[in-house]
Amino acid sequence: MKFPKLSLDSLKNEGTESVTSHERRNFMKLGLAITGVYAGGKILSLSSLVGTANASEGGAEIVKKYPYNPHYSMVIRQSLCIDCEKCVEACNKTNNVPEYGYRTRILTKRYSGALDKQVEFIPVLCNHCNDAPCVRACPTVATFKDPITGIVRMDSKRCIGCKTCMLACPYDARYFSAERHAIDKCDFCWEERLSKGEKLTACSASCPTGARTFGNLTDPENIVYKLVHQLEEQVWVLRPADDTKPNIFYMKGNMLSVDNILKEQKFKYYDPTKV
Amino acid sequence: MTGRMVNISKRWGFHGVEALKNASPLYKLAMAMFATLALAGAAVGLHGLFVGYHHVYGVTKQIPWGLLISTYIFCVVTSTGLCIISSIGHVFGGEAFMPIAKRAVFMSIMFMLGGFCIIFFDIENPFRMAIWNVISPNFSSNMWWMGTLYGAYLVFMVIEYYFLLEQNHTLSRLMGFFGLVVGIAAHSNLGGIFGMLHGRPFWYGPYLPIYFIFSAAMSGGCAILFFTTLGWKINPEIMNQRMERAVKAVTQVTIFLISVIIFFTIWKIVTGMVSEGKHLIIMSFLTGDYAINFWVFEIFLGMFLPLYLLIRSRGNNFNLIMTATGLMMIGIFFMRYDIVIPGQMESVYHSLGVVEAAELLKYVPSFHEIMASIFGISFIGFIYLAGEKMLNGHQLEKHEIVPEGGYICPGCGAIHFMEEGESEEEAMKRHHRIW
Numbered sequence: 030m031k032f033p034k035l036s037l038d039s040l041k042n043e044g045t046e047s048v049t050s051h052e053r054r055n056f057m058k059l060g061l062a063i064t065g066v067y068a069g070g071k072i073l074s075l076s077s078l079v080g081t082a083n084a085s086e087g088g089a090e091i092v093k094k095y096p097y098n099p100h101y102s103m104v105i106r107q108s109l110c111i112d113c114e115k116c117v118e119a120c121n122k123t124n125n126v127p128e129y130g131y132r133t134r135i136l137t138k139r140y141s142g143a144l145d146k147q148v149e150f151i152p153v154l155c156n157h158c159n160d161a162p163c164v165r166a167c168p169t170v171a172t173f174k175d176p177i178t179g180i181v182r183m184d185s186k187r188c189i190g191c192k193t194c195m196l197a198c199p200y201d202a203r204y205f206s207a208e209r210h211a212i213d214k215c216d217f218c219w220e221e222r223l224s225k226g227e228k229l230t231a232c233s234a235s236c237p238t239g240a241r242t243f244g245n246l247t248d249p250e251n252i253v254y255k256l257v258h259q260l261e262e263q264v265w266v267l268r269p270a271d272d273t274k275p276n277i278f279y280m281k282g283n284m285l286s287v288d289n290i291l292k293e294q295k296f297k298y299y300d301p302t303k304v
Numbered sequence: 305m306t307g308r309m310v311n312i313s314k315r316w317g318f319h320g321v322e323a324l325k326n327a328s329p330l331y332k333l334a335m336a337m338f339a340t341l342a343l344a345g346a347a348v349g350l351h352g353l354f355v356g357y358h359h360v361y362g363v364t365k366q367i368p369w370g371l372l373i374s375t376y377i378f379c380v381v382t383s384t385g386l387c388i389i390s391s392i393g394h395v396f397g398g399e400a401f402m403p404i405a406k407r408a409v410f411m412s413i414m415f416m417l418g419g420f421c422i423i424f425f426d427i428e429n430p431f432r433m434a435i436w437n438v439i440s441p442n443f444s445s446n447m448w449w450m451g452t453l454y455g456a457y458l459v460f461m462v463i464e465y466y467f468l469l470e471q472n473h474t475l476s477r478l479m480g481f482f483g484l485v486v487g488i489a490a491h492s493n494l495g496g497i498f499g500m501l502h503g504r505p506f507w508y509g510p511y512l513p514i515y516f517i518f519s520a521a522m523s524g525g526c527a528i529l530f531f532t533t534l535g536w537k538i539n540p541e542i543m544n545q546r547m548e549r550a551v552k553a554v555t556q557v558t559i560f561l562i563s564v565i566i567f568f569t570i571w572k573i574v575t576g577m578v579s580e581g582k583h584l585i586i587m588s589f590l591t592g593d594y595a596i597n598f599w600v601f602e603i604f605l606g607m608f609l610p611l612y613l614l615i616r617s618r619g620n621n622f623n624l625i626m627t628a629t630g631l632m633m634i635g636i637f638f639m640r641y642d643i644v645i646p647g648q649m650e651s652v653y654h655s656l657g658v659v660e661a662a663e664l665l666k667y668v669p670s671f672h673e674i675m676a677s678i679f680g681i682s683f684i685g686f687i688y689l690a691g692e693k694m695l696n697g698h699q700l701e702k703h704e705i706v707p708e709g710g711y712i713c714p715g716c717g718a719i720h721f722m723e724e725g726e727s728e729e730e731a732m733k734r735h736h737r738i739w
Contacts, residue, residue, distance in 0.1 A: 129358060130365060136658040151658060162503060168448035169436035187436045190428020192368040193447045199503030201652045204365045207356045210429055267656065271503050 058260055096159060097179035099245035101217050103154075103233065104256040104264075106282020109240035110135065110150040116232035116241060123221045123231035124213075130204035132215040133232055152241060153267070154232070155202035155215035156275030157181045163194035163203065171211065179276065180219050185211035199271045217243070246276070256280065323693040331538070331689065338686035345679025349425040352672040357428065362670035367648045371669035372426040374644040375677040377494065378637050379419030379684070380454065381516065384491040385524020386412035387461065387484055388517075389554060394468075395480040400553035403546050404528050409465045409480075410695070411531055414687045416458050422680035446497040453490030460486055491516055498647065505581025506647040511572070518564050523636050525558030526610070530629035531688065533622045538692050552619030558629075562611045569607070581655070584664060585646045593664070594646060597638050606635025 112135050120126060120133050133154035140147055161181050163172050171187035172194055174180075188211035195203045195212065206213035217223060218230040227234075233243035244253030257264055257278055266275045324332075352360045363370040390408030393401025424430050433451065442448050460483035467476035495513030502508045532551055573589070576582035589598040613628035651661035669677075722731040 136653060136656065136660050138656070138658045151656065153653070162501070165442075165444050166447060166501070168442055168445040168451065169433075169440045170442045171436070171440075187432070187440055188429065189433040189436060191433075191447050192428075193445075193497065195365070195368045196504060196648065197501050199652050201366060205358065205368070205428060207358050268503070268652070 095247045097175075097177060098247045099178055100247045100276070101157070101178050101180055101223075102244065102246040102253050102257070102276040102278065103217075103230075104242045104244075104253050104278045104280065104282075105152055106240050106242065106256075107149060107151055107279055108281045108283040109238040110152055111238060111240075112137070112150040113237065115235045115237060116152065119231040119235035120215075120218075123218060124216075125208070126213070127206060127208060130206060130213060132202070132213070151279075152232075153200060153202070154277065155181060155198075156200050156267070156273065156277045157215075157217065158273035158275045160272070160274050162197040162199065162271070162273055166193045166197035168193070172214075175219070178217075178219070178223075180217050181214070182216050182219060183211060183214060185209050185213075188212050199268050199273060200275075240282070253278075256282075321694070324690065327693055331693070335686060335689045338682045338689065341678050342682035342686055345675045345677070345682060346421075348672055348675035349679055352425065352676065357425075357672075360670060360672040362668050362673055364665070364667070366651060366665050367645065367667040369426075369644055369648060370667060371641070371673045371677055372422055374641040375637070375680060376419045376423045376426065377644060378640040379415045379422065379680060380491070380494065381520045381640065382523045382527050382636075383412045383415035383419065384457075384487045385520040385522065386415065386527055387457075387480075387487045387524070388521045389524040389528055389557065391480055391484045392557070393550075394473075395477055395484060398553075400549050403550040404532060404554060405480075406465075406468050407531060407535065408524075408528050409461060409468060410691055411527065411684075411688065413458065413461050413465060414684050414691075415527075416454065416461070417687075418680040418684040421683055422677055425676040425679070446493055446500055449493045450490065450497060453486055453493060457483060457486045457490050488517060491520055498643070503652055504647050505579065506576075506585050506650070507643075512643070515565075515568050515572075518561060518568065519639070522558065522561035522565050525554050525561055526629045526632045526636065528554050529558060529614075529625050530633060533626035533629070535692050536622055537626070538689075548620070551622070551625065555614050555617065555619035555625060559611060559614050562607055562614075566607050566611075569603070581650070584650055584654070588646065588649065588664060589642070593666075594642060597642055601635050601638035602642055604635070605631045606639050610635070 114135060117131065117133055117135065121131075124132060126132055133152060136151045136153055138149045138151060140149070157180055159174075159179065161172075161174060164174055164181060167173075168191060169187045169189055171184050171189070173182060173184065175182050190205060190211070192205060192212070195205070203212050203214045205211075218227070218232075222229070222231060230241075230243050233241040242252050242256065244251040246253055246257065248254055249258075262280055262282070264278050264280045266278060268275075324335075327335075357363075361370065361372075386408045390401065390405045390412070392398040393403075394405040427433060437448060437451050441452075460479050464476050464479035464483050467473070467479060470476075492513040495516035498504070498507035499509055499512040529551065532547070532554075536547075573586055576586035588594045610628040610632040613624055617624040617628065619625070645667055648667075649664040651665060653661040722728065723734075726734075
C-alpha cells in the first residue's frame with residue numbers, strides 16, 4: 030500500500046534543545062493536571078475541575094462551581110503536627126464532648142528506615158464529604174448537608190440511634206452521645222463558633238503550628254484556596270477510593286513553595302489570627 | 305380456587321387455655337422457663353435502657369453493632385425464610401408443601417416480633433423512630449426501607465394468617481403473595497444495608513443482598529423442619545402421611561439450599577483471600593479469633609453436619625431431622641454473628657498504616673446484650689410452645705387447599721386425584737396398588 034506523502038515528513042527535526050524550560054514546565058503541568066497526579070484529578074472535591082482550571086489558569090471559573098458558598102474546608106499540613114493534642118482539648122471543651130467519644134483525634138504513623146523522621150501525626154475528623162455516605166444512610170434525615178456551607182450537621186431530635194451512619198462513615202467520625210441522645214460529630218464548630226461570628230474552628234484556632242488551616246474554598250484570597258490550588262506540593266485526601274468527595278485535604282506542608290504561598294501572611298507557620 | 309374443606313374441629317382450631325392446663329408438667333416447666341427468661345431478659349434490657357446503653361453494652365464507637373443486631377438478623381432471616389419456604393405450597397400451589405403453611409406463617413410472625421423485641425433494645429431512641437420515620441423519611445436510606453418494608457411484611461403476614469384461620473384461601477393466598485414479595489424486598493434490603501456501606505469492604509457489594517435471600521430460604525427450611533418435628537414430639541398423633549410427605553419435601557429443599565450456601569461461603573472465603581480490604585478478616589475466620597465460630601459453628605454445625613444428617617434421614621427419620629435442624633439453628637445463629645461483627649473489625653484507618661488501627665478491633669458481648677437477646681429468643685420459644693397446645697398443633701387438615709377433582713384419601717391422608725368417571729374408591733385402589 031502506498032502512503033501519501035505529507036508535508037510534515039519533510040520537516041527537519043528541531044530537537045529538544047530548542048524548547049525552553051518554561052515551555053517544558055508548562056507541558057509537564059498540563060500533563061500532570063490532566064492525569065490528576067497533583068492537586069488536580071479525582072482527589073479534589075469537584076473531581077477534575079480544579080486540575081483543569083490550573084492548567085488554564087482560570088481560578089475564577091472554579092469558584093462558581095463549588096457547590097457551597099462559603100465552602101468550608103480544612104487543609105491539614107501533616108508535617109507540622111506535633112501531637113500536642115491542643116486541638117482535641119479545645120474541641121472537647123468547646124463542643125462538650127464526653128470522654129468516651131471524640132470529634133477529632135490524632136493518629137500516629139511510625140516509619141522504620143526513613144532517614145529524616147520516624148513518626149508522623151495525622152489529625153482526623155469528619156471530612157464533610159460532598160457525597161456523604163452518612164447522609165444517605167440516615168433513615169430520618171437527622172444528619173444532613175447544610176445547604177449553604179456544606180457542613181454535615183446533626184438535627185439531634187430526629188436521631189433514632191440506629192448507628193447506621195457510624196458504620197457508613199469511612200472516617201470513623203461519629204459516636205453516640207448519651208447526653209445529646211443522638212449521634213454527635215464534628216460540625217466545624219458551627220453551633221458553638223461559626224454561627225456566632227467566629228471565623229475559625231476551635232481546633233484550627235488552637236493549633237500552635239498551623240497544621241490545621243481552616244477556611245473557605247470558594248474564596249481565592251483564602252489560605253485554604255491557595256493551599257489546595259497549587260501544583261508544587263502534593264495534596265491528597267484520605268480513602269480516596271470511597272469517592273465521597275471529602276473536604277479535608279492533606280499535604281506535607283513544609284516545602285518552600287508552600288512558604289511562598291504563605292508569604293502574603295508574612296510568616297512560615299500559619300497565624301490563626303490572620304485569615 | 306374452589307375446593308373442599310375437611311372440617312374436623314372448631315372454626316379456628318383454637319383449643320384455648322384449657323389445652324395449656326392439660327399439658328404435662330414437663331411441658332409447663334419448659335414454658336415457665338421460657339417465660340422467666342423472657343421476663344428476666346426484658347428486665348435487664350430495660351435496666352440498660354434507663355442507665356444508658358453505653359455503660360452496660362459491649363459495643364464501642366468503632367463496633368457499634370453487636371450481638372443484638374446479629375440476633376435480630378437471625379430472627380428476621382428465619383422469619384423471611386419461613387415465609388419463602390411455606391409460600392412454595394400455599395402461594396405457588398406446590399402441593400407437597402401445603403400442610404406446613406399454617407405453622408410456618410405463625411412462626412414467621414413470631415420470629416418477626418421476636419426480632420422487633422430485640423432491636424427495641426438496640427435502637428437508642430426507639431420512640432422517636434415511630435414519629436420521625438413517618439414525618440421525615442429519607443428514601444435513599446436502606447434503614448428507612450427496612451423499617452417500612454418489615455412493617456408492611458408483618459401486616460401482610462398477620463392478615464394472611466387470619467385468612468388461613470378463616471379458611472379463606474383465596475385471600476390468604478393473595479396476602480401470602482404480597483407478604484412474600486414485600487418480605488423478599490425487605491430482606492434483600494437488609495442485606496443492602498450492609499452491602500451499600502462502601503467504606504466497609506467486607507460487606508460492600510451485591511453479595512450480601514443475594515446471600516441473604518438464599519440464606520433465609522435455608523434458615524426457613526431448617527426452622528420448618530425443626531418446629532414441625534418438635535411439634536410432632538409434642539402432639540404425636542397429628543402427624544399423618546401428608547405431613548410426612550411435606551417434611552420429606554422440605555428436607556429435600558433444605559438439603560439443596562445448604563449446598564447453595566456452602567458454595568456461597570466457599571467463594572466468600574476464596575475471593576476474600578485476595579482482597580486487601582478483606583484479607584485480615586478472612587484470616588481471622590480461618591486461623592484467628594473467629595476460627596471456632598467459623599469452623600465449628602458455621603461450617604460444621606451450620607452446614608456439613610445437618611447436610612449429612614438430613615441426607616441420612618431420607619426425610620423419614622424425624623428424630624434425626626430434629627437433631628440435625630436443632631444443631632443447624634445454633635450454627636445459623638453463629639453464621640449471622642459472623643456477618644455482623646467481623647465486618648466492623650477492621651478499622652477504617654487500617655489502610656492508612658497508623659499505629660491505632662494496626663490490629664483488628666475486639667468485641668465481646670456484655671451480660672446486658674446477652675440478656676436482651678435472650679428476651680427475644682425466649683419470647684419466640686414461649687409463644688411456640690403455647691401455640692402448639694392452644695392451636696392444637698396447627699391442625700393440618702383444616703387449612704389445606706384441596707384442588708378440584710382431588711380428595712383426601714381416607715387411607716393415607718394424601719390428596720388423590722380422580723380420573724374421568726372414576727369413583728373415590730377406584731381412585732384409591734389405583735393410587736395404592738403399588739403398595
